[in-house]
Amino acid sequence: xxxxxxxxxxxIKARNGVKANEVARRAYLYVARNxxxxxxxxxxxxxxxxxxxxxxxxxxxxxxxxxxGRGRGIMSEFGLCRYQFRLKALHNELAGVRKASW
Amino acid sequence: MxxxxxxxxxxxxxxxxxxxxxxxxxSYNPTSAxxxxxxxxxxxxxxxxxxxxxxxxxVAKFNRMSHGELKIADLAEEQRLTNIEALKKRGKGAPxxxxxxxxxxxxKRRK
Numbered sequence: 001x002x003x004x005x006x007x008x009x010x011x012i013k014a015r016n017g018v019k020a021n022e023v024a025r026r027a028y029l030y031v032a033r034n035x036x037x038x039x040x041x042x043x044x045x046x047x048x049x050x051x052x053x054x055x056x057x058x059x060x061x062x063x064x065x066x067x068x069g070r071g072r073g074i075m076s077e078f079g080l081c082r083y084q085f086r087l088k089a090l091h092n093e094l095a096g097v098r099k100a101s102w
Numbered sequence: 103m104x105x106x107x108x109x110x111x112x113x114x115x116x117x118x119x120x121x122x123x124x125x126x127x128x129s130y131n132p133t134s135a136x137x138x139x140x141x142x143x144x145x146x147x148x149x150x151x152x153x154x155x156x157x158x159x160x161v162a163k164f165n166r167m168s169h170g171e172l173k174i175a176d177l178a179e180e181q182r183l184t185n186i187e188a189l190k191k192r193g194k195g196a197p198x199x200x201x202x203x204x205x206x207x208x209x210k211r212r213k
Contacts, residue, residue, distance in 0.1 A: 012155060019148030026141050034138035058147055066156055079154065 005069035011062060017055035025052060 031037060031045035054060055064071050065081035073082040078094060089097040116132060123130040131137065161176040189195050200206040 008155065012152075015148075015151045015154065019152050022146050022148040026144075026146075029141040030138040032138070033136055033141060035136045058151070061151055061154075063154060 007071065008064055008069040011064055014055045014060045017053070018058050018061060021052060021056035022058070025049065025056065 028045045028049045032042050063074050065084055066079045067084040070081040075085050088094050120130050161174050165173055
């Protein structure tokens with residue numbers, strides 16, 4: 001990666017935040033979604049869940065291109081966007097990928 | 103004509119389910135109440151999430167890791183600093199950070 005983009009940095013930050021807060025979030029989720037517990041307790045747990053920031057939510061991180069940082073058109077098997085995938089495939093840098101011809 | 107299901111009483115069926123739960127070590131939950139167990143059972147996703155981007159070792163990162171014992175000259179960083187110095191000499195440097203509200207340009211623009 002010659003030039004790391006700010007959005008990739010932000011994504012890395014979100015991923016680290018998710019990892020750091022995952023256990024606490026799960027514990028609150030367990031209490032909040034448990035129908036056998038009293039409603040007041042569940043409500044308090046839900047309020048606690050709401051206090052977590054956006055960089056702790058597991059749905060915030062987005063798979064971005066390893067090379068260019070692009071967020072769309074990612075081929076998840078390679079972690080590359082379609083253009084970087086093409087460039088690397090044509091330079092024979094992706095094992096087992098060949099340009100189709102028939 | 104009665105079917106087999108109606109011939110067995112509901113309490114007997116419940117007892118069967120409870121026994122089945124005891125044998126197979128599952129929790130007896132006849133009303134299907136949400137217990138939140140799936141949030142505890144699910145694997146943690148954080149560890150694999152942080153591994154998505156490949157680890158990149160930069161000169162700055164290496165220098166930070168070695169705690170000043172081993173140092174590599176960071177040519178790109180030196181070039182950046184000399185460029186900034188050159189800009190400052192020509193009076194084209196970045197403005198000083200505002201210390202107070204009054205210094206802030208955003209406040210002035212809003213008026």
